[in-house]
Amino acid sequence: MTQNARRIVVVGGSAAGPKTAAKARRMDQHAEITIIQKAPDLSMASCGYPYYVGGVFDDRNQLLCTPAGVVRDPGFFLNAKGITAMTETEVVAIDREHKQVQCRKLADGSTFDVPYDKLVLATGAEPIMPPVPGADLEGITTLQSMRDADFLRKTRDDKKIRKAVVVGGGLIGVETCEALELAGIGITVVEMLPQILMFLDWELAKLVENHMRSKGSMVITENPVAAFLGEHGVLTGVKLKNGTELPCELAVVATGVRPNTKLAQAAGLTVGKRGGLLVDTCMRTNDPDIYAVGDCIEIPNLITGQRVHAPYGDLANLQGRVAGQNVATDSNIEFPGTIQTGICKVFDYSAGATGLNERVARDAGFDVETVISAAPDKPGFMGAKLLVMKMVAERGTGRLLGVQCVGPGDCSKRIAAAAMALHGKLTIADLGVADLPYAPPFSPAIDNLIMAAHVLENKMTGRMRGISCREVKARVDAGENLFLIDTRGADEFEQMRLGIGEVLIPLGALRRRMNELPTDKSREIITYCKISLRGYEVANYLEAHGYTNVKVMEGGLMAWPFPREK
């Protein structure tokens, strides 16, 4: 090593740690860079675990490879990058005064010190286990580490398990559900909250739940786990708070993660309200020579300004890149924060969101207007698939606050475009005239995202009155006698219908059937169709003919999350 080479030590060798080290190396070819990693592997693609477990690919090394197919082991780091990587080695203490970390070899317990000029903590997060009896039974696992992935993959391959319970309906829970269900294991997902996937609002989450049920999985919400049941130390079932017992041989706990900050806290580094290490936008902790990145920190939400724990792989890598440059060059490049963008695959659906959903936006004090819009993701002749989108904007300013999207169509690019609109602080009027790529294989001429912006703009300017499926259902359940018009064709009505007292007046028959409408033109009329495009046409016509209280049921039948007559 070059004399006076800068000593950069990185604690944690999965996502954020190696990214930091690799960037630091690119910025300084002479630095002495060391990664200290507790786990046996390095640079694990944790986000790929569900797909390895589910049999999408068989070679475990693919979780550890570079795009060129080289496994990122200590030999790779040394030869290709000149970085010393120690695995199965835990940093047990940070001596800030002498600027060194104390390490312990897991194999023999021996300890040694490694000095640093700059230290980067990338210690990740740890799974939260529900504090209920039986949590130590054999047959209960998380899906957080490579070891967990190996265990679940073996379980899948052994084909001995018939029933499993996934505890927690977050992103990892639903991905695990799909992986195991496709392996022929009967899955029940148990969620204590009223819905799965909390990055979505309730009505979109229900559409995803319905899809999971259609694929054979059971989804139980608003019912926390009360106990894990077992015999002779082995799991036999899961008991829920309402007394339901779900027999199973496997339980995967996916009830969230908390930042792993024990080491940092013991060294006197500051932790925030969300339990993550507090860093500035340069990723520096309250010690100017110690940085922190990835799942162990909390960062500002750029829309609310409040700090959040956002445990996402893309953010871990972006932060690592920033920290790597700063520790190598004493520069002050910044990672400003997150708008909290996420996506997951759930069988044939994708579910994604960026920015604030309605619930979070209201909690943050925004005065919001929302819309649900359903539409095909490309022309029908190109094999269109449905997307249901919810857009949230600030009343008054029209500033876009968030977008959610679920369905079998291509959510990903809509969420990506919406994320950039949020980064650019666009209004829905800006979004409504945005120039996105169009050709029939990829999207409709007016993209779903822009269409949602148009509908929301129509609502905000009073050109359209909307009503959510949820409100319609609640009012029907309360015994209200609503005047609902299904505006589709008779054949469509025959195949699928709500059956909540609606009348069928197809758009094409409206002009000659006006006599069937209420004579009191101030009476509320609710119109809809499959996606509520024809419903909107009918509403326009009725308003032009003196009806003053016509509402469109947003998203139509495709956004209806409740049971239907057909």
Ligand SMILES: Cc1cc2nc3c(=O)[nH]c(=O)nc-3n(C[C@H](O)[C@H](O)[C@H](O)COP(=O)(O)OP(=O)(O)OC[C@H]3O[C@@H](n4cnc5c(N)ncnc54)[C@H](O)[C@@H]3O)c2cc1C
């Ligand atoms: C199943 C699964 C699916 C996911 N899917 C997605 C997805 O689709 N999209 C997405 O954006 N994110 C996803 N994530 C989240 C993403 O993987 C994490 O945000 C990312 O791995 C965080 O990286 P990190 O380096 O901060 O922490 P981690 O990946 O947790 O790595 C921390 C490392 O630090 C080591 N360590 C801890 N303490 C010490 C110590 N004292 N000494 C030495 N080493 C230590 C640990 O051994 C660990 O390997 C998923 C996560 C999981 C588990």
